[in-house]
Amino acid sequence: MKKNKQKIYLDYASTTPAGESVVSAMIPLLQKDFGNPSSLHALGQDALYAIDEARRKVAEFLGAKESEIIFTSSATEADNIALSGVLQKEKKAHVITSVIEHKAVLEPLNSSSAEVTYLPVNKEGVVKVEDVLKEIRENTVLVSIMYANSEIGTIQPIKEIGAAVKRINENRKKKIVFHTDAVQAVNYLPCKVNDLNVDLLTISGHKIYGPKGVGALFIRQGIEISPIFYGAKQERGVRPGTENTAAIVGLSQAVEDLQKNMTEKTEKLRDRIIDTILSEIPQTRLNGSRERRLPNNINISFKGVEGESLLIALDQKGIAVSTGSACASRSLLPSYVLLAIGLSHEEAHGSLRVTLGRMTTEKEVDYFLEQLPLIVERLRKISGK
Amino acid sequence: MKNYYTKKTIQRFLEPKYFGEMKDATGVGEVGNPRCGDRMKVYIKIKNGKIVDASFQTLGCAAAIATSDVICEMIIGKTTKEALSITEKEMIEKLEKLPLVKVHCSSLAIEGLKKAIENYEKKED
Numbered sequence: 097m098k099k100n101k102q103k104i105y106l107d108y109a110s111t112t113p114a115g116e117s118v119v120s121a122m123i124p125l126l127q128k129d130f131g132n133p134s135s136l137h138a139l140g141q142d143a144l145y146a147i148d149e150a151r152r153k154v155a156e157f158l159g160a161k162e163s164e165i166i167f168t169s170s171a172t173e174a175d176n177i178a179l180s181g182v183l184q185k186e187k188k189a190h191v192i193t194s195v196i197e198h199k200a201v202l203e204p205l206n207s208s209s210a211e212v213t214y215l216p217v218n219k220e221g222v223v224k225v226e227d228v229l230k231e232i233r234e235n236t237v238l239v240s241i242m243y244a245n246s247e248i249g250t251i252q253p254i255k256e257i258g259a260a261v262k263r264i265n266e267n268r269k270k271k272i273v274f275h276t277d278a279v280q281a282v283n284y285l286p287c288k289v290n291d292l293n294v295d296l297l298t299i300s301g302h303k304i305y306g307p308k309g310v311g312a313l314f315i316r317q318g319i320e321i322s323p324i325f326y327g328a329k330q331e332r333g334v335r336p337g338t339e340n341t342a343a344i345v346g347l348s349q350a351v352e353d354l355q356k357n358m359t360e361k362t363e364k365l366r367d368r369i370i371d372t373i374l375s376e377i378p379q380t381r382l383n384g385s386r387e388r389r390l391p392n393n394i395n396i397s398f399k400g401v402e403g404e405s406l407l408i409a410l411d412q413k414g415i416a417v418s419t420g421s422a423c424a425s426r427s428l429l430p431s432y433v434l435l436a437i438g439l440s441h442e443e444a445h446g447s448l449r450v451t452l453g454r455m456t457t458e459k460e461v462d463y464f465l466e467q468l469p470l471i472v473e474r475l476r477k478i479s480g481k
Numbered sequence: 482m483k484n485y486y487t488k489k490t491i492q493r494f495l496e497p498k499y500f501g502e503m504k505d506a507t508g509v510g511e512v513g514n515p516r517c518g519d520r521m522k523v524y525i526k527i528k529n530g531k532i533v534d535a536s537f538q539t540l541g542c543a544a545a546i547a548t549s550d551v552i553c554e555m556i557i558g559k560t561t562k563e564a565l566s567i568t569e570k571e572m573i574e575k576l577e578k579l580p581l582v583k584v585h586c587s588s589l590a591i592e593g594l595k596k597a598i599e600n601y602e603k604k605e606d
Contacts, residue, residue: 400540401540402518402519402540402541402542402545404542404543405494405541405542405543405545405546408485408486408491408494408542408543409494409495409543412491412495421517421518421542422516422517422518423517423518423519423541423542423544423545424542426582428516428517428582428585430518441518442518445517445518445519445540477500477501478497478500478538478539478546479520479538479539479540479541480501480502480522480538480540481538481540
């Protein structure tokens with residue numbers, strides 16, 4: 097290994113490192129406070145108290161009641177519980193979602209017996225509120241639209257969809273449940289469930305400087321969710337299994353640590369990267385809306401360059417990024433999100449995703465912007481394009 | 482530190498020796514990988530029945546670029562018949578190994594070579 101190799105992590109949408117306060121909060125629960133929250137002795141009750149506190153913090157962040165929060169093993173599990181939990185008891189149900197949802201939403205819907213409408217997005221990667229409303233039928237029971245997309249960072253009009261669905265529900269006997277996967281949004285966007293008018297909302301630990309292996313689901317009081325697997329009565333029986341106390345406490349600490357003042361600094365760095373690349377490297381295009389975009393997301397396609405080779409070359413310079421190229425996926429298929437916003441296979445092939453985080457510095461961005469044009473130029477020489 | 486690719490693959494990818502258009506090539510083969518979208522062009526120069534020079538242009542992943550470079554190196558000095566007998570396995574050995582999902586990249590290089598030789602033979606007829 098080379099000496100003094102720089103390590104610049106620009107892949108925060110994939111995962112984040114746990115904050116120090118998060119790790120400190122978790123350790124006691126793995127060691128001295130290891131009790132089972134279901135035990136009646138003091139050790140167990142201490143653990144139960146820790147989970148109650150964690151639930152209180154997450155509920156406070158979402159502007160929800162404590163009884164409306166359940167902890168899960170991941171955001172994927174929370175999405176599955178949300179969707180399958182609503183659909184399980186329904187017959188001939190209809191669901192509305194979008195083509196750019198995370199697989200944790202698309203796959204449970206694909207495997208359900210419900211009829212599913214997959215809404216398209218425009219070239220900017222945004223779902224139209226009117227499109228959601230147009231598709232609502234008598235048997236529509238569920239709408240699931242993500243808050244922000246992990247690949248192209250586009251922010252969906254969740255508040256507007258929520259308000260519209262609420263209006264429609266006023267005249268319906270059978271109410272439509274509105275779910276949003278807010279995993280990518282939590283770091284930067286307001287998440288008060290009553291402002292958003294959502295009934296179900298998913299969050300993840302490891303995208304917000306918390307631990308992996310934990311997520312949470314907000315379930316509005318009165319919404320009936322069937323468990324997707326069975327056991328004892330932990331998490332109100334919706335998610336049975338002994339609670340992962342350390343991870344749950346870690347998640348709640350991460351929520352408490354969310355830095356409200358990060359947005360502006362991150363946006364500035366994002367805009368600098370986008371502007372520099374688009375102006376200094378020819379034949380590049382920004383993927384996804386410029387305006388309705390997460391403060392930390394940059395997704396750009398380079399003509400005549402393949403994304404995996406770009407990723408590997410940057411990795412050799414100590415810079416970690418991501419790509420939507422088919423060459424980087426196990427399925428050898430290009431990103432369905434990039435195709436959904438109208439990119440050709442070739443454009444998706446040349447895509448690069450850079451996502452900034454809490455630790456990203458001006459200096460790291462300097463180094464990235466210095467290395468990138470050199471690598472693109474070299475790879476274009478090799479491709480002859 | 483664990484790496485996805487072997488050192489040899491990375492080395493080939495970062496510093497390929499045989500890339501670039503060949504203006505006086507006697508055979509050119511162009512192939513595309515329908516699965517992942519990679520594109521590759523192989524140039525060969527044949528004199529007295531032997532491949533005396535080879536080069537490539539590849540729009541593709543690190544494995545596609547590395548295997549393009551490997552095939553060019555392997556065919557120089559060989560007759561077309563010898564060159565056509567090169568297997569994926571022999572190419573991958575030059576890189577020590579490739580991730581399983583990348584093995585198809587080496588077949589792209591072999592296809593490109595085949596096309597280049599066909600192109601040469603057509604011109605000779």
